[in-house]
Amino acid sequence: MTMEKGKRHVSLKDLAKEIGVSISTVSRALNNHPDISPEVTLKIQKLAAEMNYTPNPLAMGLLKQATRMIGVIVPDLVTHFYSSIISGIEQIAEEKGYYILIASSNETLQKEIKAIENLMKTRVEGLIVCLSQETQSYEHFDRLIKNSIPLVFFDRVCRTDEVPSVVVDNVDAAQKITKHFYKNGFRRIAYIAGPDHLNISQERTRGYLSGLKSCGLDFYPELLEKCNLSTKDAIKATGRLLNLPKPPDAIFGINDTVAFAAMKEIKSRGLRIPEDIALVGFTDEFHSTVVDPALTSITHPTFEIGQEAARLFFNRIENPEANPVQVILNTKLVVRKSSVKFYLSH
Amino acid sequence: MTMEKGKRHVSLKDLAKEIGVSISTVSRALNNHPDISPEVTLKIQKLAAEMNYTPNPLAMGLLKQATRMIGVIVPDLVTHFYSSIISGIEQIAEEKGYYILIASSNETLQKEIKAIENLMKTRVEGLIVCLSQETQSYEHFDRLIKNSIPLVFFDRVCRTDEVPSVVVDNVDAAQKITKHFYKNGFRRIAYIAGPDHLNISQERTRGYLSGLKSCGLDFYPELLEKCNLSTKDAIKATGRLLNLPKPPDAIFGINDTVAFAAMKEIKSRGLRIPEDIALVGFTDEFHSTVVDPALTSITHPTFEIGQEAARLFFNRIENPEANPVQVILNTKLVVRKSSVKFYLSH
DNA sequence: TTGAAAGCGCTAACAG
């Protein structure tokens, strides 16, 4: 039961010395190698359990050139959206005996690049990434692709021909919103979009436009606003809409920051939601119900996004040559007070 | 410029072969060892940069018995409170060249124990932990303490004689709230607490009681409610308060879940905040301003809590024998509409 | 059925 002082972990060597066999015998016994006699095997396994032996992942990593670590890069850590996705990734990773190393890009390209560098330094086996808001060039990812580092994107994606990815059906989601407005009697439907280079922004714009069309509504360019996804900018965009000679009677915001900013601005002008102007956002459950009025919104299957991303990652590792697939998940429109004039709660 | 195929990282060996010197020369050159001639050093460093050499942390870890990884265990990942603390930890860790491995206990003892096991298996150098809500026995930590694994607690803490910790001044915070209510004309002040075994719950109760006393108010046991920190239970607790023959004119909730649940229940009964009943919570900035009315609340210096915890951790590593200290950070009462009858916005 | 030895990438003591 001895362990050299200062050492915090028992090694094969310790076990071997204790029992009086060679290190390789211990190794084989613990791996249930058939060569070792049952009695010896049992004795070694028992001692190992007693002494709390756990294999040293550093040694294994060095030997096998595999750290069983995945790097995950998200734009931020403090929103429910990403942390919930991370939980999904973690769950699948744990099942596979992998650990994840989390880094945040803080929505900047510079920190995204830095995060990749750092994670690669730690010898993660690959990366699961959501692009930062700023990211418009992709050389840092091309480098990874060239070195065949396993890579998966989610939500904000690029290079989808070469990299597996998981996204939600943004076109469909934006269509759902537009149609929902229409069904509830709203006709001047505005949309506050994000930066053009983000796939999610483009796709939601497409859904908005096709939604209008399928409802037989005309598109008025002044009802399509843009912002940089900050609260401040979103408030300004909302202001421009409300200042229009013919302001909209319904607005939908590209994400929760934008939706809440819009809500603030609308209220601050003394307008009522949804009587004067209806509002819908892309948000998560919790925030939507905590505000007043409760916000109708598209909710993302965040946990599943994470799970899918992790599954794609392991597919990649197990089958590096397979063609990259894109998994498209469905969103759900959850109707609450903010978009229905005569709301019957149940 | 050759690199064996299949290898994703350049090693000292690769560099040595490329230049035609020994591995140790390369090692020394990269460590700026004075023994190596300037020219050789320069040449090696140049090549290393060109070939994107980065030292293999597995090899270093094995050699130095130090992984430069810290395990962080939080009750959950998806609230701003913990993710913001994690950001604080991360910042300090990064400065020291450490990485953090994050695990969530999901507020259960079982997952907390499992998380410790898993993290120890990965050979983290130590742990920074916030206890799960369930945790009432501490043997799993005693084991770490006995093996002198560096350990730091934050927010929900135990064994503070042996383990450094960082907390906020909960007594003071609860006093501030009580006094704030008093100053604004409220006299029947209720408090919805959490489970007794949590230090934060106890401390806030103490602050509530001493706050009442210093305002010259009597304590009415029926105004001290308890819940298990779930929304459902908090709604029930609020209900009980509102059903009282003489209901309170002010409530404060032990955390944001409770405060928002209380808000919902109060509104659902057609009562106005703060006209009929005032409300204060412990929350973060973002949530407090998004609800209506904006919620007066105690905000925690979350990022700093993380920073302090990390600093304590490194103190521990650098000076294992020092007496464990407890860092107590101050909270801030941010007054908003929910607790002031005649609110002048500025 | 078991042991010895090599090697994963790196540093440091010891030799030249």
Place this chain on the structure above:
DNA sequence: CTGTTAGCGCTTTCAA
């Protein structure tokens, strides 16, 4: 100034 060697913990030939 530079090379050789041993060893961190582990698996895996190769020998016995």
